[in-house]
Amino acid sequence: MTVCSAPGKVYLFGEHAVVYGEPAVPAAIERRARVTVDPRDDDHVRVTAEDLSLDGFTVEYTGGTGDRPDVDVPTPLVDAAIGYVDAAVRQARAAAEEPDAGFDITVESEIPLGAGLGSSAAVVVAGIDAATRALGEPLDRRELADRAYRAEFEVQDGEASRADTFCSTMGGAVRVEGDDCEPIDAPNLPFVIGFDGGAGDTGELVAGVRELREEYRFAADTVRSIGDIVRAGEELLADAVPEADPSRELLVELGELMDFNHGLLAALGVSARSLDTMVWAARDAGAHGAKLTGAGGGGCIVALDPHEETSTALSFTQGCEEAFRAELATEGVRVEEP
Ligand SMILES: Nc1ncnc2c1ncn2[C@@H]1O[C@H](COP(=O)(O)OP(=O)(O)OP(=O)(O)O)[C@@H](O)[C@H]1O
Ligand SMILES: C[C@@](O)(CCO)CC(=O)[O-]
Ligand SMILES: [Mg+2]
Numbered sequence: 001m002t003v004c005s006a007p008g009k010v011y012l013f014g015e016h017a018v019v020y021g022e023p024a025v026p027a028a029i030e031r032r033a034r035v036t037v038d039p040r041d042d043d044h045v046r047v048t049a050e051d052l053s054l055d056g057f058t059v060e061y062t063g064g065t066g067d068r069p070d071v072d073v074p075t076p077l078v079d080a081a082i083g084y085v086d087a088a089v090r091q092a093r094a095a096a097e098e099p100d101a102g103f104d105i106t107v108e109s110e111i112p113l114g115a116g117l118g119s120s121a122a123v124v125v126a127g128i129d130a131a132t133r134a135l136g137e138p139l140d141r142r143e144l145a146d147r148a149y150r151a152e153f154e155v156q157d158g159e160a161s162r163a164d165t166f167c168s169t170m171g172g173a174v175r176v177e178g179d180d181c182e183p184i185d186a187p188n189l190p191f192v193i194g195f196d197g198g199a200g201d202t203g204e205l206v207a208g209v210r211e212l213r214e215e216y217r218f219a220a221d222t223v224r225s226i227g228d229i230v231r232a233g234e235e236l237l238a239d240a241v242p243e244a245d246p247s248r249e250l251l252v253e254l255g256e257l258m259d260f261n262h263g264l265l266a267a268l269g270v271s272a273r274s275l276d277t278m279v280w281a282a283r284d285a286g287a288h289g290a291k292l293t294g295a296g297g298g299g300c301i302v303a304l305d306p307h308e309e310t311s312t313a314l315s316f317t318q319g320c321e322e323a324f325r326a327e328l329a330t331e332g333v334r335v336e337e338p
Contacts, residue, residue: 002134003337005032006126007329008111009118009167010191010293010302012254013261014230016209016268018161022227023177025234026118026167027186029326033109033122034336037130040102047085049107087151088124092131095147101135114199116294120155121164124148125333133335144333145169145181159206171332175234184234185242187250188328190306194282194314196274197321200297209268222264229264233257245306255289255304262291270296274319281320285313
């Protein structure tokens with residue numbers, strides 16, 4: 001039995017635009033997905049995922065091409081539910097050159113699904129790491145991040161950046177621009193998360209932005225402007241003291257850029273009433289800045305506030321189901337039980 005865990009993330013800046021080659025800066029947070037893998041004697045894959053919205057279930061299938069799990073729910077639901085685990089299995093089999101390897105897999109996660117905190121990336125990263133280790137073929141972190149990216153790319157129909165998977169693998173804050181991925185130094189940013197209890201479909205939201213960008217020049221300009229915001233944010237971070245508490249001035253400047261970034265994401269059609277409401281509640285409570293995080297459509301916002309006001313205000317905001325502080329996860333993927 002091999003157990004690995006990997007963290008979720010928030011985007012300080014740059015989601016969506018990163019899909020079109022602009023830079024982005026996500027940061028890993030201390031909420032983890034844990035994947036347990038036991039190799040089997042046959043070529044079957046048995047997945048137990050208690051956190052899935054189908055009220056948790058177990059499926060067993062061989063995982064061969066075109067072979068679908070035998071469960072009594074519509075195929076799109078099953079695909080949505082196990083698509084990422086399935087893709088992780090394919091990557092692990094390919095990496096270990098064991099196309100017929102079978103596994104019993106259990107997924108447990110503290111990361112809400114489809115809410116912009118990178119649950120899919122964390123499951124894929126921890127899943128590939130655990131499965132390749134279970135087969136005696138551990139990957140170095142760069143290769144693991146690359147395999148995890150390919151899994152997300154496949155499930156999201158070719159619409160994925162390397163940002164979520166690289167961040168979840170490495171931990172800390174990272175910078176991703178196209179294929180260029182690097183960890184960066186960051187101060188201890190005081191992230192507060194508001195969660196509306198809902199979810200958005202990353203693949204669909206990314207496809208929506210792509211269409212808008214093809215149809216309207218303003219949307220292509222907006223994507224480039226998000227890139228400008230990211231570059232400005234990176235400069236601020238480069239001047240900050242790593243792993244120290246940030247100055248108020250830095251929080252004010254980063255927060256302003258986060259506010260701009262949220263406005264541009266809203267222009268691209270990926271915000272939602274609940275996300276806008278939480279963003280304004282955070283700003284009204286004195287947060288230095290607030291924006292949606294991840295694909296949007298519903299799910300989470302991230303705000304900067306070293307004090308308790310923002311999370312208190314969010315917990316009283318209609319439509320906010322949960323508000324919590326998120327610590328930067330300095331450690332990325334890790335082995336929990338070898
Ligand atoms: N605990 C889990 N067990 C099994 N599958 C999971 C789990 N958590 C996430 N997943 C998979 O990830 C999918 C959600 O991924 P999606 O990319 O839509 O959202 P996200 O990664 O949470 O948010 P974002 O990509 O915006 O940061 C789920 O439908 C499921 O396939
Ligand atoms: C929306 C997006 O930029 C982030 C989702 O967390 C998609 C991606 O980068 O793959
Ligand atoms: Mg995702």
